[in-house]
Amino acid sequence: MDIMKISAFTPDAAQGAAGGNPAGVVFVDSMPDEARMLSVASGLGYSETAFLLPLDDGWRVRYFAPRQEVPFCGHATIALGAALGRRFGAGIYPLALNHARITVEAMAAGDTGWAAALQSPPTRTRLLPDGYIRAVLDEFGLTAADLDHRLPVRLIHGGANHMVVALASRRRLSQLGYHFARGAALQAEQSLVTFSFIHAETDTRFHARNFFAIGGAYEDPATGAAAAALAGYLREIHWLEAGTIEITQGEDMGRPSLIRASFDAEPGGSVRVAGLTAPIV
DSSP, X not given: OEEEEEEEEESOTTXXXXXXXXXEEEEOSSOOOHHHHHHHHHHHTSSOEEEEEEETTXXXXXXXXXXXXXXXXXXXXXXXXXXXXXXXXXXXXXXXXXXXXXXXXXXXXXXXXXXXXXXXXXXXXXXXXXXXXXXXXXXXXXXGGGBOTTSOXXXXXXXXXXXXXXXXXXXXXXXXXXOHHHHHHHHHHTTOSEEEEEEESSSSEEXXXXXXXXXXXXXXXXOXXXXXXXXXXXXXXXXXXXXXXXXXXXXXXXXXXXXXXXXXXXXXOOOEEEEEEEEOO
16 A cells, blocks of 8 residues: 545645645556555554545546445545545546546646646536424524524535535634534434535625545544535535635634636536645655
8 A cells, every 4th residue: 555645625735734625546457455555554544535446537536434435525635636636647537436437637726846736527406405404403502593594504416425514603603513423323314424504694605614524534624525525515505506615614623725616507517626735754
């Protein structure tokens, strides 16, 4: 195994690896068994680690959190894009995931840095049961008065399932907390990867917090899969027909992150999620 450690969605070059979301990128000659990959992911201690096996036409990729495999991880894909760029140069690399085929583009950023942009799996949304929504709001100490009702609660998907909850106040977003075990149980009930709480500063700029108890991390400082799902959701509810949104995340954890998601008007179409990276020494 050849392991690289990269922080994805860093806000700028000056911030370096102090911002963004750390990920492991592991190059392998043959795909290890699941127990081994879980062990490596747990040992690294990051919310996700990507395992890459070369294929004739690209790379086979699997993503592991410390507790379980996940179908898709945006920040680890951005990190592996930067890793591929460092090793093989700028370009677009095909990726074969468990349930989708996507691409990641490696792009030089400055003299020595790398950025990356992924094309997400298809997006979709669906309603959640009212009782389930109430249970999640109760867990986080929220009431209907805390919500931004322009953005209804939904299950959103852009490669993995998330529950989006929009809050009317940035201050209320900063106050969120939950019980770890109960949060994990609630996520398992609807096969969610994260609870994605957002605040709309403008029509195109959002603040986000993503809680990932089911994977073994209390909170994620940057969540590219949720960003893709959010963009698809905004398109589906006609908040934006097409365009680019910016998401700031990790501020309440002391790890500021910046994610850009761009999309066209095709219903359910792929979303381009881009960000800067920094190596972790």
